[in-house]
Amino acid sequence: MTMMRAIGLMSGTSLDGVDVALIETDGETVSVVRGHNNFLEPLGPTGYRGYSDDEKALLRAATKDAESVIAPGDRPGRLPEAEAFVTRAHAEAVEQFLADHGLAASEIDVIGFHGQTVIHRPDHRLSIQVGDGQALASRLGIPVVSDLRRADIDAGGQGAPLVPIFHKALAQASGFEGPFGILNIGGVANATLIDSKGGIIAFDTGPGNALIDEWMQERENKNLDDGGRTAARGRPDEPLLAWLLTHPFFVRRPPKSLDRNWFSHKLAGQLSTEDGAATLTAFTARAVARALDHAPEIPTRWIVAGGGARNGELVRLLNYHLRAEITTADAIGWSSAYLEAQAFAHLAVRSLRGLPITFPSTTGVREAITGGVLARP
Numbered sequence: 038m039t040m041m042r043a044i045g046l047m048s049g050t051s052l053d054g055v056d057v058a059l060i061e062t063d064g065e066t067v068s069v070v071r072g073h074n075n076f077l078e079p080l081g082p083t084g085y086r087g088y089s090d091d092e093k094a095l096l097r098a099a100t101k102d103a104e105s106v107i108a109p110g111d112r113p114g115r116l117p118e119a120e121a122f123v124t125r126a127h128a129e130a131v132e133q134f135l136a137d138h139g140l141a142a143s144e145i146d147v148i149g150f151h152g153q154t155v156i157h158r159p160d161h162r163l164s165i166q167v168g169d170g171q172a173l174a175s176r177l178g179i180p181v182v183s184d185l186r187r188a189d190i191d192a193g194g195q196g197a198p199l200v201p202i203f204h205k206a207l208a209q210a211s212g213f214e215g216p217f218g219i220l221n222i223g224g225v226a227n228a229t230l231i232d233s234k235g236g237i238i239a240f241d242t243g244p245g246n247a248l249i250d251e252w253m254q255e256r257e258n259k260n261l262d263d264g265g266r267t268a269a270r271g272r273p274d275e276p277l278l279a280w281l282l283t284h285p286f287f288v289r290r291p292p293k294s295l296d297r298n299w300f301s302h303k304l305a306g307q308l309s310t311e312d313g314a315a316t317l318t319a320f321t322a323r324a325v326a327r328a329l330d331h332a333p334e335i336p337t338r339w340i341v342a343g344g345g346a347r348n349g350e351l352v353r354l355l356n357y358h359l360r361a362e363i364t365t366a367d368a369i370g371w372s373s374a375y376l377e378a379q380a381f382a383h384l385a386v387r388s389l390r391g392l393p394i395t396f397p398s399t400t401g402v403r404e405a406i407t408g409g410v411l412a413r414p
């Protein structure tokens with residue numbers, strides 16, 4: 038199969054900005070190059086367009102307004118404004134990216150456009166990512182695949198996580214063998230477990246950084262707990278932590294997925310800033326450790342990606358609770374920050390080729406199916 042040049046675009050549940058990544062893939066094999074420290078890494082540059090505070094406020098407002106959505110096409114309140122903004126921000130991100138790397142639109146075969154999740158209620162067959170694929174394709178002059186969760190949700194799957202098939206391709210390209218786990222810590226955290234025969238299961242483990250970010254915003258007017266330093270100065274409230282972990286989500290067998298707003302940082306409301314940060318950080322780590330209850334084979338090695346890989350206190354707790362070798366994606370030549378964007382490039386090519394993107398063991402869909410809607414310029 039011929040390799041395609043695909044751009045992936047991700048705006049995650051942390052609501053921080055648009056991640057852009059270019060990779061070469063045929064939807065099955067990802068091109069890798071030998072990079073720093075001799076590790077194999079995906080070939081291709083990355084880019085980023087951050088959201089301003091006003092833009093973040095718009096997305097937060099849209100997420101609130103989305104709570105009244107019943108049908109996938111509903112766009113109450115500020116959702117139309119948010120959808121137009123998300124489309125524009127992604128177009129700007131790609132235009133800047135192409136300019137920065139001296140690329141012409143005609144050199145890109147396809148874009149995988151995740152959009153911005155504003156609500157995710159898989160049990161009600163509802164998961165909405167705002168963003169207009171046709172408008173993006175027309176503005177950029179590049180084919181765009183979007184709405185990648187819809188077909189899975191319609192077929193009874195969770196519609197998430199979608200990245201596992203890319204994790205598997207990347208692990209193969211890098212020559213890794215199981216049993217190992219790949220943990221993405223974004224606003225929500227999700228894990229892909231690859232066993233020694235190459236079988237995968239995947240699911241959301243629980244909150245990622247979202248509660249920690251909201252806590253820091255409320256208490257310190259900061260976007261995040263840099264390095265986990267605030268949490269490191271506090272002590273987790275053990276009874277509260279134990280109670281948080283009694284939530285039925287953690288007992289539920291996978292596949293399973295989570296809406297960003299399922300848990301709230303307000304649960305730590307009575308605590309000091311440091312103890313609250315320590316409790317919410319420990320909650321994320323302990324929720325990840327509960328993934329082991331559902332693992333067919335216990336991973337001996339974990340690769341940690343997503344912004345949470347930069348939270349030293351969280352990684353320290355994961356080390357303790359997972360009792361396995363833990364490496365950050367960056368340390369092995371993968372990109373902690375752009376792994377998901379790369380995944381959406383890969384998924385777009387799989388969609389073009391009609392290859393499955395979700396599987397019974399990753400989303401609970403009845404049978405492996407493809408997904409995504411193609412818009413031509």
Ligand SMILES: Nc1ncnc2c1ncn2[C@@H]1O[C@H](COP(=O)(O)OP(=O)(O)OP(=O)(O)O)[C@@H](O)[C@H]1O
Pocket residue numbers: 047048049050051052053221222223224225226245246247249250260261262263264265342343344345347348349374377
């Ligand atoms: N230096 C840092 N210290 C602590 N936390 C950090 C640091 N850098 C990033 N983060 C955390 O990572 C988050 C961003 O992570 P990421 O970009 O993986 O999320 P996302 O793509 O929005 O999420 P999702 O995987 O849910 O789609 C920030 O909101 C912050 O909480």
Ligand SMILES: CC(=O)N[C@H]1[C@@H]2OC[C@@H](O2)[C@@H](O)[C@@H]1O[C@H](C)C(=O)O
Pocket residue numbers: 049050154157164196197198199200201223224225226227241294295377
């Ligand atoms: C509905 C939705 O947007 N879910 C995100 C979120 O962020 C992390 C986790 O929850 C994951 O399930 C998913 O994103 C990644 C890209 C995925 O689908 O694999």
